[in-house]
Amino acid sequence: MSAQEIAVELKSVRKKFDGEHEVLKGIDLEIPKGKITVIIGFSGAGKSVMFKHILGLMRPDSGSIKVFGQDLSELNDVALNNMRKKFGMLFQSAALFDDMTTIENVCFPIAEFKRHLKPSEIQDIAAEKLKMVGLGSEHFNKYPAALSGGMKKRVGLARAIALDPDILLYDEPTTGLDPIITEIVDNLIMDTHKLRAGLTSIIISHDLPAAFRLADEIAMLDAGLIKLFGEPKVFLESSDPFIQKFVSKVKVNNV
């Protein structure tokens, strides 16, 4: 795989907490550009910690993280802040600003980084993004407290894509949602990914059937190490008992 095709590269990334508990034990991973990569693993395997490292919210004890070839450890706080503009993220809880309406939430990043735009232009862009995720104008002036779980995810996704990021991160996007909404959110992820050529999507998920349905590549994280990385069929064909145990649920669901 050539260097141009890699969006995020983690090399021997290690992270300890409190000087003892090692969560990441030397992660090596190359996330390809323009594809959907799903990171799976048991709770406590280090998925969220890995996400925070990719975003530069945490610094590794050793090893390096490169985003589009740029080593994050070489960036100061201001440069790191600028680097984060390449990312959009949908949080597990959607993390909407509860003192802002739906449209204000989506306007916020646009107003922050496209200061040359007029308020009406910002509103237009935000409305377009909300419509892209299937939210009608009747919801634009509602506060997050008045929205359902699925709607919050849509607004969160509209906010994440507001600045047309190069990398979209999803932190357990379907956790806590019913099966119908889960399917809607999965389709939304797929549709959003297809919207722009070259968009890299990285998803942390516990929902294995959905992971196998969405993923171009899957990375399995276990006890702070990448156990296996490859296309979904590699997982299904693996003879490793641990992986077999993990993917048996997918086989049962006949995906």
Place this chain on the structure above:
Amino acid sequence: MIQKLEKVTSVVSLPKLIENFGALILFAFNETGRVAMFFTSTMRWVVQRPFRFKEIIIQIEFIGNQSLFIILLSSLFTGMVFALQTYSGFKMVNAQVLIGPSVALALMRELSPVLSALIVTGRAGAAMTAQLGTMRVTEQIDALDVMGVNPKQYLVMPRIIASVIVMPLLASVSAFIGNVGAYFLATRLLLIDGAVYMAKVNMFARPRDVAQCIIKAAFFGLIFSVIGTYKGFNCENGARGVGKATNETVVVSSILILVSDYFLSAIIRMFLYEGFR
């Protein structure tokens, strides 16, 4: 029963007390260091673009304007009760006319900055912690970080700057209203001559007393805003954690305001008055 007694004895034993005291001191040093690092890392963002004037104005309105009524009310009655209480003492030595300077100096040097700071800590300081704490536990602060909007610059810095700007104004208004209350009580109810009252106030009160009021109030504003934002920004454990952090903000800020008041008074006395005598 004997086991219980042994347990109690071991808890209050001298080595245990020393150990607990040591742990407390270590915790205090650690926490002071963390607060200092939090403050310095926040202040670095003051000079970074985009400048957050709009957020500072919003916070000035919240901390200042929305605290004004409660400050006016409490200061008016503080001035009046101070005049009433000192009247009986001064009357014994036939020096009722000294009510004016006593109230004026007490309000400007101590009561207005301290009382205003304690009131605003309970109102705005607690609100800062609750607001930032809720944003932390619901991942809203993480969302800002991920967007490339520095949360310290967007949320913390405007609150600290606004508090330092607003507190001297509130304390000055408090001192003025307190004096107005005392003047009306003294001249209308206690029948002290208004002209004499004002002449005595002019004789004793100096611009340096106003300066003391302003310096103290700004410093107290810094204390409660830094503690309030620090506690909220580093909040953990959901709603329970937010409640605990809010409580800690009020308690720690109030104690620090009262303790630092003494040291600040001593320093100001050394520089603005007749030296440390």
